[in-house]
Amino acid sequence: MNLFKQFKQYPTAIIGLILIAIIIFIALYAIITIPYEEAVRLWRGNEEDTYRNPQKVPPVWVNLFRKDKFPESFSIYLTDEENKEVVVEDNSEDGLINKTYTYKFDYNYSTYLQEIILYGRNSFQEKQPFIEAFIITPDGRNIRVVNGGMSPKYVFRFSQDSKLKRRVKSDAIKGIFSTPESIKNESPELLKGEYTLVTKVRSFEENTKISVELVAHGRVFGVAGTDHLRRDISIALLWGAPIGLTFGLIAALGISILTMTISATGTWFGGFVDLLIQRITEVNMMLPFLPILIMVGTFYSKSILAILGVTIMLSIFSSSIKTYRATFVQIKQSTYIEAAKVYGASNRRIIFRYMLPKIIPMLIPGLVLSIPSYVFLEASLAVLGLGDPRLPTWGKLINDAHTNGALWNAEYYWILEPALLLIITGFAFAMVGFALDKIFNPRLREQ
Amino acid sequence: MENKTEKDVVLSVKDLRVWFELKKFGFGSSGFVRAVDGVNFDLHNRESIAIVGESGCGKTSLMKTILGLYKPREGSITYLNKNISKFQKSDLKWYSSQVGYVQQDPFDAIAPFMSIRKILEEPLIINGVKNKKEREDRIRNVLDEVRLTPVDDFIEKYPHMLSGGQQQRVVIARAIILQQHLLVADEPVSMLDASVRVEVLRLLEKLQEKYGLAVIYITHDLSTVRYFSERIFVMYAGRLVEKAPVDDLLANPKHPYTIALLTATSEPDAANAKVYKEIPPGEPPSLVHPPPGCRYHERCSKKIEGLCDVKEPSEFDVGNNHLVSCWLYK
Ligand SMILES: Nc1ncnc2c1ncn2[C@@H]1O[C@H](COP(=O)(O)OP(=O)(O)OP(=O)(O)O)[C@@H](O)[C@H]1O
Ligand SMILES: [Mg+2]
Numbered sequence: 210m211n212l213f214k215q216f217k218q219y220p221t222a223i224i225g226l227i228l229i230a231i232i233i234f235i236a237l238y239a240i241i242t243i244p245y246e247e248a249v250r251l252w253r254g255n256e257e258d259t260y261r262n263p264q265k266v267p268p269v270w271v272n273l274f275r276k277d278k279f280p281e282s283f284s285i286y287l288t289d290e291e292n293k294e295v296v297v298e299d300n301s302e303d304g305l306i307n308k309t310y311t312y313k314f315d316y317n318y319s320t321y322l323q324e325i326i327l328y329g330r331n332s333f334q335e336k337q338p339f340i341e342a343f344i345i346t347p348d349g350r351n352i353r354v355v356n357g358g359m360s361p362k363y364v365f366r367f368s369q370d371s372k373l374k375r376r377v378k379s380d381a382i383k384g385i386f387s388t389p390e391s392i393k394n395e396s397p398e399l400l401k402g403e404y405t406l407v408t409k410v411r412s413f414e415e416n417t418k419i420s421v422e423l424v425a426h427g428r429v430f431g432v433a434g435t436d437h438l439r440r441d442i443s444i445a446l447l448w449g450a451p452i453g454l455t456f457g458l459i460a461a462l463g464i465s466i467l468t469m470t471i472s473a474t475g476t477w478f479g480g481f482v483d484l485l486i487q488r489i490t491e492v493n494m495m496l497p498f499l500p501i502l503i504m505v506g507t508f509y510s511k512s513i514l515a516i517l518g519v520t521i522m523l524s525i526f527s528s529s530i531k532t533y534r535a536t537f538v539q540i541k542q543s544t545y546i547e548a549a550k551v552y553g554a555s556n557r558r559i560i561f562r563y564m565l566p567k568i569i570p571m572l573i574p575g576l577v578l579s580i581p582s583y584v585f586l587e588a589s590l591a592v593l594g595l596g597d598p599r600l601p602t603w604g605k606l607i608n609d610a611h612t613n614g615a616l617w618n619a620e621y622y623w624i625l626e627p628a629l630l631l632i633i634t635g636f637a638f639a640m641v642g643f644a645l646d647k648i649f650n651p652r653l654r655e656q
Numbered sequence: 657m658e659n660k661t662e663k664d665v666v667l668s669v670k671d672l673r674v675w676f677e678l679k680k681f682g683f684g685s686s687g688f689v690r691a692v693d694g695v696n697f698d699l700h701n702r703e704s705i706a707i708v709g710e711s712g713c714g715k716t717s718l719m720k721t722i723l724g725l726y727k728p729r730e731g732s733i734t735y736l737n738k739n740i741s742k743f744q745k746s747d748l749k750w751y752s753s754q755v756g757y758v759q760q761d762p763f764d765a766i767a768p769f770m771s772i773r774k775i776l777e778e779p780l781i782i783n784g785v786k787n788k789k790e791r792e793d794r795i796r797n798v799l800d801e802v803r804l805t806p807v808d809d810f811i812e813k814y815p816h817m818l819s820g821g822q823q824q825r826v827v828i829a830r831a832i833i834l835q836q837h838l839l840v841a842d843e844p845v846s847m848l849d850a851s852v853r854v855e856v857l858r859l860l861e862k863l864q865e866k867y868g869l870a871v872i873y874i875t876h877d878l879s880t881v882r883y884f885s886e887r888i889f890v891m892y893a894g895r896l897v898e899k900a901p902v903d904d905l906l907a908n909p910k911h912p913y914t915i916a917l918l919t920a921t922s923e924p925d926a927a928n929a930k931v932y933k934e935i936p937p938g939e940p941p942s943l944v945h946p947p948p949g950c951r952y953h954e955r956c957s958k959k960i961e962g963l964c965d966v967k968e969p970s971e972f973d974v975g976n977n978h979l980v981s982c983w984l985y986k
Binding site for chain 2: 543544545547548549550551552553554555558562563566567
């Protein structure tokens, strides 16, 4: 209706609305694509969820801004025979596997991979299967990577194998991906071109199943990068939206509604009730908000519901009680309320249907403006290490980044991504709130 | 109940006193404002009375006490033989559907955030009209009754979209929608444009006749009492000093205060408010420390030394149902 027409006069408010819409979209996207349990599980950072992820690397799109590209992460099931990128040579006989998988990949980056891993899975009764792998470099070297028995859950990390290290006379990855002449130099020369990984597997029992996956950890990952536990940061960026928004919205709404109702009730009944509310407010206003919250977080519970509850309880009896009271005193004297008493309206009806609606327009802008401050509060507590330990949130990311020295190590993405989302949220609600303030409280418009 | 004789007593006020405590620092009393201090009168079925008196004499306090908004300090108000101070919850509910209140400032008297429909629906909902269709019908009827027509043009509107006169019609509609028997109109036209005052008074007069309402009409403008009042009560400093049928009082005022009031309003073309201030001369007395004897004696040109300033006059009947509280008529 004409609220929207008025709204259109404030371009910043429109931008704010669009930003809020985007954040809400992110929140919905998060909830729909990654169900809550799934998000909590992923955020625990279990090996089976994170083994393909490199550690502490920025998002892939940083390559758009670089001349020297960072290597991307990749992984492939070598034993997946549907896959056309892998050439299979099958010498199996009598139900005993004897296969050679050849996989070629281009390497044109100017930094080294973080790690290369071979993951093997197999089933055997008595005799272990055998695995052997070589890498053929663009300059024709044929480097034996590994040969030996395969345990049922086989993991071979290139950089942690001492034999491989000796063979290439350097760190394994560096040794393979550099020219052999420069390997003794301080910064060896990276050898670009096509590399070939040849993997042979053999089994010595019938009915043994073998799978081998090649996982290469690059220097960039995903849309948001990874953290120190190899977790995909995008999980926390996405889920930070619904958690932050819900926290902010419930806190802001809950506090406004309760404060308003209590203030109206006190004003309406007057006398002892009013006095009591006033005194509670005065005492509460002297209580230090953040220290109490920190104490609750430290000694009682870090659960987001506990923190939300305490936040609301501590904020109900705020100075707003007095601000609203001043208005309610005026409203109470309105003769429309007197008329309502004459035709028999109950106290409750008068408070909720005659007093509160009058103050709501005055309240809405403040409510909108206070949403981001509670989003920030939740983030701040997380930054202070009092976030709900299970939940992936924006504040948690900043906290992790901070405790892991992200800024010292120039891992800016880790802090900037959540910080940017927080700032956008703050701006969006502020822009809408200020416009609403001018619309609902037109006297401010002149100033 | 109502169909005995036509002149049955609807409302009976006996020695009513309404005092407001003056609070010191929010507690402790430093005296009382004696807004109503010994008021007696009977109001009959279908009767309409006017109460006149200058600003601050206690008219509104008297009405609000009758409406149950203030508690009397002493005395009683009896509505259809029931003392309203002793009402139980169910009596209160019943009473709230019996009395209608038309206030002075129509814009303040209706909630600005409610549509006209909602404003009129509230009393119906509160008084147990459960059927939505019935409520709608009654709202439409009453809007028609107060001539807010065509009804469809008004029913969805909000108070700020209406003129003062139209707002006051909404207030009147609300005061009769429960089929109330007693209407209290506290200066219903004093805030309105001079051009619509007569229309609104005519409307009240018409409704009074049509529904046989008992009406208490409060005003400080004597020129408007003729519209629909049968008797006039003159109020001074918390008391009724003269009660008489309209024609009798206007033709033959007895109390010196009434005479002074009438002189003020009969000035042919003077702006009423201005003259009103000059005559009668002097200020009304303090309601916290009212003077001994007759409360008017300090301003009275005919006061009897040693009597008027010592002893309170009682009510004297000068005949023709004309009562006056003045020692001149003992
Ligand atoms: N709620 C209250 N608390 C304290 N004093 C009050 C209250 N209501 C009225 N008074 C005082 O009682 C006296 C009578 O007031 P009241 O409003 O009844 O006069 P009135 O005749 O209606 O005047 P007006 O013509 O200006 O409306 C005034 O002195 C007023 O200040
Ligand atoms: Mg008044």
